[in-house]
Amino acid sequence: MTVAIIGIGLIGGSLAITLKENGFAGHIIGIDASQENLDKAIRRRLIDEDMPLDEGVKAAELIILATPVDAMLTLLPQVLDLVEDQVVIDVGSTKAELLNTVDMHPKRGQYVATHPMAGTEFSGPEAAIPNLFDHKCAVLIDADRSAPDAVKTVQKMYESIPMTIVELDREAHDLHSAYVSHISHISSFALALTVLEKERDEGRIFELASGGFSSTVRLAKSSPNMWIPIFRQNRDHVLDVLDEHINQLARFRSLLIKKDFDTFYQLIAQANDIKRILR
Amino acid sequence: MTVAIIGIGLIGGSLAITLKENGFAGHIIGIDASQENLDKAIRRRLIDEDMPLDEGVKAAELIILATPVDAMLTLLPQVLDLVEDQVVIDVGSTKAELLNTVDMHPKRGQYVATHPMAGTEFSGPEAAIPNLFDHKCAVLIDADRSAPDAVKTVQKMYESIPMTIVELDREAHDLHSAYVSHISHISSFALALTVLEKERDEGRIFELASGGFSSTVRLAKSSPNMWIPIFRQNRDHVLDVLDEHINQLARFRSLLIKKDFDTFYQLIAQANDIKRILR
Structure with a gap:
């Protein structure tokens, strides 16, 4: 599967390592507001290539948003505007405000809100490490608002790491x-x-x-x-x-x-x- | 050197492992209010033998108090009453009250107040581990109130681990x-x-x-x-x-x-x- 990761920092970069290593992702496209981050990510072989947002979203089957949660508020609707039948997820730490912004989006069903509960105190592509997510908990939020096929893809992704999956609503x-x-x-x-x-x-x-x-x-x-x-x-x-x-x-x-x-x-x-x- | 350790828990037990391993202590006597702790300490080979307080203090050249700091308030004067030319140290986390109780003791010079800055969240002889103190900081408190020879013995002990030695007064x-x-x-x-x-x-x-x-x-x-x-x-x-x-x-x-x-x-x-x- 071709995976595009938007935001190649601690979380995006660590996911890139893990999903490439376990074979879930055959090809990883990096998208980042900072060209310096993208260059580092290429040098560290976290990603296979970098692309601008539009191109990367079109080329991927699964798009992962891994930016700070403020940037997601504008990025997520923008990405959903671009997708046809791709699956989109975010991996941010807060959900209510983000979900409120896309509740009415025509492509809402192709989006699955998630939160893999793992991290370190470091940031940036240089902070990406293997095994960060192993056997931790991945939360799917308001999964009943997503299309069953999209949820299945995301479950397979987290199970490939492996992570334990828990479902919660946005408030909880x-x-x-x-x-x-x-x-x-x-x-x-x-x-x-x-x-x-x-x-x-x-x-x-x-x-x-x-x-x-x-x-x-x-x-x-x-x-x-x-x-x-x-x-x-x-x-x-x-x-x-x-x-x-x-x-x-x-x-x-x-x-x-x-x-x-x-x-x-x-x-x-x-x-x-x-x-x-x-x- | 024969070392008696009073209180064979996390700190006393870990010191016992380290000082025996590096050769500073040739023989370790365990003293503890709990016979169960002493039995465990023998089974774990933390100590060579256990003795009652009077006997243990008399048989040792260096006596280390490693009990909770409330028990030290009565134990330290008691031990100083028993010693002739032995060196006595404590390894407790607070100093002002303890030092106030022995300021006037005739054997005050043979006592050196110390605090090896290391620990874990566990307790008891089963919590004792090797290398707990390696390259950590050992504080000597009000060392100018102790005999220079006693201070030298204690410095040698902490340097044998090895630990970095810092001097402070009781308030600091x-x-x-x-x-x-x-x-x-x-x-x-x-x-x-x-x-x-x-x-x-x-x-x-x-x-x-x-x-x-x-x-x-x-x-x-x-x-x-x-x-x-x-x-x-x-x-x-x-x-x-x-x-x-x-x-x-x-x-x-x-x-x-x-x-x-x-x-x-x-x-x-x-x-x-x-x-x-x-x-």
């Missing part, structure tokens, strides 16, 4: 993503700023940083070009989760002020229940 | 630890509770959790038996850092409410500066 997807992904990024950005600001006065504070610190602030390396559009589109859910997270921290604060370490102990024991989920 | 140590270790744990516990409470209503929310979520909540698996005593002893610094962290999150919240994504973008770009410290 955006809410769940706020809880298990977006808030982790907000928390990391805030922790990094807290410690970086202290470092200005104290210096040398990072000499002592070890594995625990590294893992909680790792995501703070993530690019604002990717994350600001996500926070903008998923603002209401992110605000709800952020409020709850601040409330939890405020509860800890009040227990420390009252020196109520017994209740604090119980809460940590409850938090330990996360062992059930994370191995 | 406890403040720095609050920033680069304790707040990360508070943040993880709070994130875990936020999402676990949501799961009760929504269910299935964790299906979507991937690497980013795992790394920010990994520390939430940590034992309250270790962490409550740390938060109790370092309460004032932890409260200060927690206040700053809540302020950062509240700033993000207010930017989201105002939809001021330009300022939010700038803050994320600033947080990205953490790349300078974490590779």
